Amino acid sequence: QKEVEQDPGPLSVPEGAIVSLNCTYSNSAFQYFMWYRQYSRKGPELLMYTYSSGNKEDGRFTAQVDKSSKYISLFIRDSQPSDSATYLCAMSARAGGTSYGKLTFGQGTILTVHP
Amino acid sequence: DAGVTQSPTHLIKTRGQQVTLRCSPKSGHDTVSWYQQALGQGPQFIFQYYEEEERQRGNFPDRFSGHQFPNYSSELNVNALLLGDSALYLCASSAGTGAMSSGNTIYFGEGSWLTVV
Numbered sequence: 001q002k003e004v005e006q007d008p009g010p011l012s013v014p015e016g017a018i019v020s021l022n023c024t025y026s027n028s029a030f031q032y033f034m035w036y037r038q039y040s041r042k043g044p045e046l047l048m049y050t051y052s053s054g055n056k057e058d059g060r061f062t063a064q065v066d067k068s069s070k071y072i073s074l075f076i077r078d079s080q081p082s083d084s085a086t087y088l089c090a091m092s093a094r095a096g097g098t099s100y101g102k103l104t105f106g107q108g109t110i111l112t113v114h115p
Numbered sequence: 116d117a118g119v120t121q122s123p124t125h126l127i128k129t130r131g132q133q134v135t136l137r138c139s140p141k142s143g144h145d146t147v148s149w150y151q152q153a154l155g156q157g158p159q160f161i162f163q164y165y166e167e168e169e170r171q172r173g174n175f176p177d178r179f180s181g182h183q184f185p186n187y188s189s190e191l192n193v194n195a196l197l198l199g200d201s202a203l204y205l206c207a208s209s210a211g212t213g214a215m216s217s218g219n220t221i222y223f224g225e226g227s228w229l230t231v232v
Binding site for chain 2: 004006008034036041042043044045046049088090092102103104105106107108
């Protein structure tokens with residue numbers, strides 16, 4: 001079983017829809033939770049960062065973390081064609097000597113928003 | 116403010132050859148990690164360098180080695196290349212001992228595409 005599970009999709013939605021992306025994990029040591037967006041053949045771009053449980057909102061994006069259920073979500077409101085990309089969840093536990101240990105990623109969900 | 120820069124962007128190597136990839140971290144960052152991303156997969160952690168030492172290592176063979184220089188830049192070396200090493204190699208940087216906040220997060224470069232033929 002993988003430490004982080006993410007439905008690879010693909011997910012196709014009409015412009016303006018609300019998109020829900022999810023990941024589950026098994027390692028209870030994870031404390032830091034991130035969502036990255038990756039356009040084709042590009043490096044991942046940080047979208048949202050959350051520490052421990054709770055919600056965080058940034059514009060059209062909302063990240064939720066439920067540590068008791070080991071479940072994280074990213075919601076995209078009023079989705080746009082420019083949101084079409086692969087969305088990766090990533091998690092980390094603190095490591096001695098540095099602020100971050102390794103990031104463990106999900107497989108990524110391919111999202112297409114069509115006009 | 117330059118972000119994470121990697122070179123080369125694309126390269127083609129033959130099985131058995133060796134390759135060196137380079138990374139300069141974002142300004143103010145002193146920790147560099149390397150990831151391998153195969154097509155259709157999420158990035159997989161290779162190793163992390165801080166204070167010129169390898170601090171953590173993922174499940175990769177000894178053919179994968181690295182180095183961090185005093186200016187915090189880093190190299191990833193892969194020896195005896197296999198076809199399965201074909202992937203996007205990503206460098207990520209962060210501040211090693213900075214306070215945990217949204218301002219101290221991990222940023223990725225655009226990656227180096229390696230094709231082994």
